[in-house]
Amino acid sequence: MTGYMGSYATVLAILVVGIGLVALMLGGNWLLRPARPTPEKQLTYECGVDPVGEGWAQTHVRYYVFAYLYVVFAVDAVFLFPWATVFAVLGWVSVIEMAIFVGFIAIGLVYAWRRGVLTWT
Amino acid sequence: MTVDLPTPSTLGPSTLGPSTLGPGAVAAPKPVRFLLNWGRRYSLWVFNFGLACCAIEFIATSMARHDFIRLGVIPFAPGPRQADLMVVSGTVTDKMAPAVKRLYEQMPEPKYVISFGSCANCGGPYWDSYCVTKGVDQVIPVDVYVPGCPPRPEALLQGIVKLQEKIAGESMVERYAEPRSVASLTEPTLAPPESP
Numbered sequence: 001m002t003g004y005m006g007s008y009a010t011v012l013a014i015l016v017v018g019i020g021l022v023a024l025m026l027g028g029n030w031l032l033r034p035a036r037p038t039p040e041k042q043l044t045y046e047c048g049v050d051p052v053g054e055g056w057a058q059t060h061v062r063y064y065v066f067a068y069l070y071v072v073f074a075v076d077a078v079f080l081f082p083w084a085t086v087f088a089v090l091g092w093v094s095v096i097e098m099a100i101f102v103g104f105i106a107i108g109l110v111y112a113w114r115r116g117v118l119t120w121t
Numbered sequence: 122m123t124v125d126l127p128t129p130s131t132l133g134p135s136t137l138g139p140s141t142l143g144p145g146a147v148a149a150p151k152p153v154r155f156l157l158n159w160g161r162r163y164s165l166w167v168f169n170f171g172l173a174c175c176a177i178e179f180i181a182t183s184m185a186r187h188d189f190i191r192l193g194v195i196p197f198a199p200g201p202r203q204a205d206l207m208v209v210s211g212t213v214t215d216k217m218a219p220a221v222k223r224l225y226e227q228m229p230e231p232k233y234v235i236s237f238g239s240c241a242n243c244g245g246p247y248w249d250s251y252c253v254t255k256g257v258d259q260v261i262p263v264d265v266y267v268p269g270c271p272p273r274p275e276a277l278l279q280g281i282v283k284l285q286e287k288i289a290g291e292s293m294v295e296r297y298a299e300p301r302s303v304a305s306l307t308e309p310t311l312a313p314p315e316s317p
Contacts, residue, residue, distance in 0.1 A: 031144060033142075
């Protein structure tokens with residue numbers, strides 16, 4: 001298991017073991033299980049009441065703006081949290097740098113606000 | 122005068138095709154069947170159908186003092202689809218009965234039911250009510266009845282032990298055989314002799 005192609009042999013071995021394990025479990029299940037098909041088993045589980053609607057659900061396309069804004073702030077948090085643990089070591093320069101970074105995002109948010117993105121028209 | 126006594130319901134026929142048992146379970150020799158029953162017996166994922174005060178006693182049984190997890194009863198089934206055992210604890214009303222029936226049907230095979238408390242057994246103190254089902258066994262088949270109003274947690278532990286004894290002696294082949302025809306139940310065991 002050494003060398004360039006050898007490392008791929010490891011991947012292949014894991015793949016074979018994985019497929020084998022799943023086949024063993026599903027096969028064992030098939031060998032031992034009782035089956036008693038009834039219409040209730042095919043029904044959506046909704047705590048015993050009649051299911052409402054179908055499995056296919058759609059979301060309004062307008063939500064994409066909120067999704068974008070969420071991504072922006074999620075990335076913001078990815079930078080802020082590691083920085084918060086070490087900023088005492090880095091000193092005030094890093095605080096100013098981070099303030100510039102957050103300031104840019106804030107300007108973007110203000111821009112989005114001015115464009116009326118945050119209000120539901 | 123005929124008396125219309127309620128008859129306990131049994132596991133009905135499967136309506137979307139025949140009831141089947143895996144070939145391994147059919148061909149399994151006795152020691153393997155014992156082992157399979159043993160596994161079934163001590164991993165009863167339970168689903169609490171809590172309908173009244175008996176549910177509190179059920180919860181008390183699942184807590185540290187009585188702790189039925191030591192018997193292999195695991196109260197973390199997210200829903201009936203992951204459960205082996207349903208404990209009907211409380212008053213089943215005629216309005217709730219279809220939901221009890223449906224959730225029981227949604228449980229995977231093989232499944233077991235404990236009727237916990239007087240209300241679930243027979244209607245209990247509400248035997249005279251216009252809206253209370255006189256026992257959950259009119260809707261679904263029940264394996265073990267635990268009496269009491271409400272029963273103490275020790276009573277549920279006893280009921281679980283009784284159910285485990287029942288599972289230990291259970292035959293999957295008999296349980297999942299197709300139900301006998303009505304004619305076969307009334308026909309004589311011996312054919313009458315040929316008249317000379």
